[in-house]
Amino acid sequence: MSELSRRGFLKLCAGSVAAVSLSQVLLPELAKAAPASGNPPVIWIQGASCTGCSISLLNSGQPGMKEILTEIIDLKFHPNVSAAAGDLAMKVIDDTRDAGKYYLVVEGAVPTKNGGIYCTVGERDGKHVIFQDRVKELAKNADAVIAIGTCASYGGVAAAKPNPTGCKGVDAVLKEAGIETPVVNIPGCPIHPDWFVGALAHILLFKEVPELDKIGRPTVFYGKCVHDNCPRRQYFDASVFAKNFSEPGCLLEIGCKGPLAHCDSFDRLWNSGVNWCIKSGAPCLGCTEKDFPDCATPFYERMPGVNLPGITASADAVGGVLGVAVAAGIGAHLVGSIAKGRTGKKEEGGGGINADDLS
Structure with missing residues (x-):
């Protein structure tokens, strides 16, 4: 059990500025919170996006980010950094989904027009898997979903008028499907790394999503x-x-x-x-x-x-x-x-x- 209180956590997040990366400050607390059974699995998938939020996160310039990705969480899949590709990578996603107890990170909007055919992730039985279906099936079994960037949160650039592919935010898609897994929106074009680290840290430390505003953003960062x-x-x-x-x-x-x-x-x-x-x-x-x-x-x-x-x-x-x-x-x-x-x-x-x- 972490010794960091919610009050202390919020104070830390609100006060973490240029001199100290939030990822570095929270690393010891996250290490203590890691379960004995191993680091929590994380699946990171991308839809209609430019991958800018991933690049912002990976280029944070702080070694703490590397430690979080490799030592605090068990990153099962990420399109930009995973060594595996093709069927092997898709098998990792499916195996993680079947095992349960994981967190889903979605970057990019979800195309929904014409059955969502405008974005696919992998194949199954010789057929493309629609990204919209992939999001739903993974979100259904996840402990929580983090929507990274404005596109994943609300549709963003991909959903700008005239929005020919019918892009929507992750939360909207899940609500329409009746999936009640909690969603934390981390908007930004791109995100600041601390916003993701702080939201993830709150979930891991306190086993619940942080306080959110009316449009699903953590109030500590967007208040x-x-x-x-x-x-x-x-x-x-x-x-x-x-x-x-x-x-x-x-x-x-x-x-x-x-x-x-x-x-x-x-x-x-x-x-x-x-x-x-x-x-x-x-x-x-x-x-x-x-x-x-x-x-x-x-x-x-x-x-x-x-x-x-x-x-x-x-x-x-x-x-x-x-x-x-x-x-x-x-x-x-x-x-x-x-x-x-x-x-x-x-x-x-x-x-x-x-x-x-x-x-």
């Missing part, structure tokens, strides 16, 4: 609005907005979707703590949200319905409104009506506050 924690927030409050990527100022007018995005990238950072989207000068695209990418397009244009000059509403208010409006395509009238009264007239040329004053 904060990006806009509310943005290092450029002072520009927003002062109504100073960049017109080009090289300029100082809030990036809302050049496409930042921070008010509708929820994750802790601003704290956790990427590439071993080097950088993240906003710090590198790029606007947030809201890639952790359920309706991404459709809710974020056009990527580099201001979200409709947000009157930028003189906004004094709190980011929580703006973010909350946009979060609701995203489902309806960010309704301009809804957002505008709530922002009304909080906007002032800004003179041409940037108003009375200059970006240099905040630099």
